[in-house]
Amino acid sequence: xxxxxxxxxxxxxxxxxxxxxxxxxxxxxxxxxxxxxxxxxxxxxxxxxxxxxxxxxxxxxxxxxxxxxxxxxxxxxxxxxxxxxxxxxxxxxxxxxxxxxxxxxxxxxxxxxxxxxxxxxxxxxxxxxxxxxxxxxxxxxxxxxxxxxxxxxxxxxxxxxxxxxxxxxxxxxxxxxxxxxxxxxxxxxxxxxxxxxxxxxxxxxxxxxxxxxxxxxxxxxxxxxxxxxxxxxxxxxxxxxxxxxxxxxxxxxxxxxxxxxxxxxxxxxxxxxxxxxxxxxxxxxxxxxxxxxxxxxxxxxxxxxxxxxxxxxxxxxxxxxxxxxxxxxxxxxxxxxxxxxxxxxxxxxxxxxxxxxxxxxxxxxxx
Numbered sequence: 001x002x003x004x005x006x007x008x009x010x011x012x013x014x015x016x017x018x019x020x021x022x023x024x025x026x027x028x029x030x031x032x033x034x035x036x037x038x039x040x041x042x043x044x045x046x047x048x049x050x051x052x053x054x055x056x057x058x059x060x061x062x063x064x065x066x067x068x069x070x071x072x073x074x075x076x077x078x079x080x081x082x083x084x085x086x087x088x089x090x091x092x093x094x095x096x097x098x099x100x101x102x103x104x105x106x107x108x109x110x111x112x113x114x115x116x117x118x119x120x121x122x123x124x125x126x127x128x129x130x131x132x133x134x135x136x137x138x139x140x141x142x143x144x145x146x147x148x149x150x151x152x153x154x155x156x157x158x159x160x161x162x163x164x165x166x167x168x169x170x171x172x173x174x175x176x177x178x179x180x181x182x183x184x185x186x187x188x189x190x191x192x193x194x195x196x197x198x199x200x201x202x203x204x205x206x207x208x209x210x211x212x213x214x215x216x217x218x219x220x221x222x223x224x225x226x227x228x229x230x231x232x233x234x235x236x237x238x239x240x241x242x243x244x245x246x247x248x249x250x251x252x253x254x255x256x257x258x259x260x261x262x263x264x265x266x267x268x269x270x271x272x273x274x275x276x277x278x279x280x281x282x283x284x285x286x287x288x289x290x291x292x293x294x295x296x297x298x299x300x301x302x303x304x305x306x307x308x309x310x311x312x313x314x315x316x317x318x319x320x321x322x323x324x325x326x327x328x329x330x331x332x333x334x335x336x337x338x339x340x341x342x343x344x345x346x347x348x349x350x351x352x353x354x355x356x357x358x359x360x361x362x363x364x365x366x367x
Contacts, residue, residue, distance in 0.1 A: 059072070072098065100150075187202075200258050
């Protein structure tokens with residue numbers, strides 16, 4: 001998988017478009033379609049062996065493209081296709097064209113397998129094909145999917161990371177980009193330049209690799225790689241900085257790093273020597289001046305206010321004031337919560353509030 005991840009990364013750097021795995025157009029190996037796009041190989045999905053993939057492709061070759069999940073399960077040899085394999089295919093995005101969204105596909109998997117089993121038994125004893133009606137009326141199949149909310153983007157991306165070894169349809173840093181611009185002055189990693197002697201600059205990104213090495217002299221050096229999807233930057237932490245910030249050097253953590261940037265003779269790229277390292281929560285505590293919650297008169301009722309209080313309650317040990325912006329047709333008011341309601345603006349709090357009120361109605365305020 002690491003080799004595949006490296007090759008995919010190189011394709012991105014070359015500007016080549018890579019499409020997610022697709023159970024209808026994909027093959028076992030990566031291939032290039034008629035538009036010159038690279039289609040992800042189904043065989044590169046973790047946890048999916050060659051046998052199940054061959055069974056699916058054989059069924060596709062014999063009966064044409066699969067219409068939806070129920071059709072695939074009915075037409076494929078279920079002895080070679082178990083639930084675990086199907087779950088991995090859903091998480092990877094290979095079934096995205098077979099249903100409304102990945103959550104619905106996953107929640108409908110049990111029914112699809114049960115129906116496929118009944119179909120197989122009916123065929124074995126010569127009974128009428130229970131899927132015959134569905135084949136004639138495909139519009140009814142949509143009603144068979146479980147009714148549920150789509151997965152949050154982070155759940156989708158975590159599934160891709162687990163099954164593909166990388167994020168393919170998005171990037172965890174996307175939801176932070178607007179905020180991070182405040183901390184780095186709008187400079188993305190691809191735009192970094194060497195700093196002048198004595199000058200310090202700030203960079204931010206997702207940690208995609210981190211390690212600690214020991215030099216021949218016995219000194220410890222921390223090395224982490226930041227990625228903001230525009231580019232990458234290697235960050236060096238020498239003894240004093242490493243002693244202070246080593247606990248922050250974890251994969252998949254968002255870091256904001258201040259230091260000096262210089263050319264790296266070994267890689268030919270740039271590297272930063274870190275002076276200060278903060279995670280996203282600590283950076284918010286330092287730079288944010290308020291947490292803004294916007295509500296309209298149509299939204300406010302006792303139930304919403306109670307749920308708002310319940311969301312804020314566990315985070316009241318922070319330093320950031322909460323501002324409630326109330327709006328109706330003829331007026332707009334700003335209400336400042338008391339000092340005892342100052343919060344720590346963690347991802348958990350922001351996600352809870354956005355799920356309760358709406359993504360566009362919750363944001364951090366800066367000077």
